[in-house]
Amino acid sequence: MTNTLHRFGRAESFYDDYIVFALPAKGKASGQQGDALAVLRRFMEIAREYKPVNMGDALHGGALRPTRTKNVFRHFFKRNKPDMDKVVRGMTKAGTMAVVFDNKAAAEAFVRRIREEDFGISVNVSSSVENGMACCKAAGVPRHSLSYSLGFEGIGDNIPNQHAMMLSTMCGHGMIAHSMAKKMVDFVKENRRSPEEAAESLQRICSCGIFNPSRAKRILEDAKVGRKT
């Protein structure tokens, strides 16, 4: 999948957006052997030490998930908050595990640590080309492969509702509707929700935990005052 690749925004808008993910090579043709689930669980355990802003298991979801209740009065309670440990505890199958950082130092330190651990699992950094290159430099490895995003054909940088587009494309699976992102922008503009609350509402809808709530909060703050990002 290309769910982390095609985020809308200029290069500079990704300065606080690093998705580091690991996945096993599937299929007999790849010939990969070993306990991938144990390796991925350790990958996520280590990630917790570097204070990510989100973590996700493609199968079960991210750190902040929708809730279900049969309790009538739950409607009046406070909402749930991100739970990183729940992501690690809930891993049942070796798939794509993602960790989201909002700062260069943490992302690079984590990548360096993962290289030292020498797990043998494929690790990718989805961010700007420069950020990816810097992570490789920090880890002391040359880039192996690249997957460039050439952007959405026919959709330029200066479009109406640019902020909503930046928010909705943070879920590459398309689960965050453009109309929901626009609604959250409007809620923040009307001061009906804080940028944090609006970002959390969007984060719950992302089904694999690659949504970056820090970047979302910044985008919503920019949108509130009409600042181009």
Add this chain to the structure above:
Amino acid sequence: MKINQDKCIACGNCSYVCPMGAIYVDPETKRSTINADECVECYACYNGLSQEALPPRTARLMRRFFAQFALRFEPEPDICPTAAFEPDHLEWPRVVRRAFSDPRVPHESTGVSGRGTEEVKTNDVSGRVKEGEVGFTIELGRPGVGVRFYEIEEMTKALAAIGVPFEKNNPVTSLMANLETGEIRSDIRDEKVMSAIVEVKVPVARTEEIIRLVWDVEKRIRTVVVLGVGVRCDENGEDKLVSPILARLGYDPHRAKTNLGLGRKVLRDLSAHAAPGMAQVSDVPAPEAAAPRARVTEDA
């Protein structure tokens, strides 16, 4: 997907959450309704919204009461206050919609997981894209537009016409009636999905040809196309073959997935060589039993 009309209180939250804009409040029934032709069965409404248990009759009464005083009942924007969404049993060919739209389900219709393959994400292990080759992911329908298979077929037929082989393990490829012509099965042509990825691999020399073809087809179909270009870097971690071609075509790619090259055929055995001070695998609490809806917090 269907909405239980006895439970729905027409708060309208779900109409914003639907990525395809297929949910609206019917003025006659005064209930939320799904335009089944536009719905791609992504389950964003069912899985994405938190579900609460307000009694529908009471909630409707409260809404009417508040409306008398020009006040508004306003639940949190990402909840369904009465848990009105109910999954439908999907038959062929409609099940294809869900397979290409809901990221949580494997491709039951095609036998392939996800909308695409691992591309170059595991290239350090699989060696799928070698130096001198380019792997294209041509995604149609994203962001937030959706695509029908007859539009995907425009792309696959055009690619087939210039003799480009399709990635075997890709879900779109598995739904082709004829790999030589790029023809899609006739029984699914009208089905709409969130997005679909066509994957091909060509020598670097054909990069410009493929991109120009995508430009041409993109003008003929009523959806959005987004291109991903996968390359193998040289021993110094540089891409000196494809980036100049992209620059010549007017692209300045600023976002990419970077494979660090840490993968190998045999994974580290953690049971025997756990690093000091770190949690053993066995120390991690046993995961809850995997359930189809395990991602949803159950507090009842």
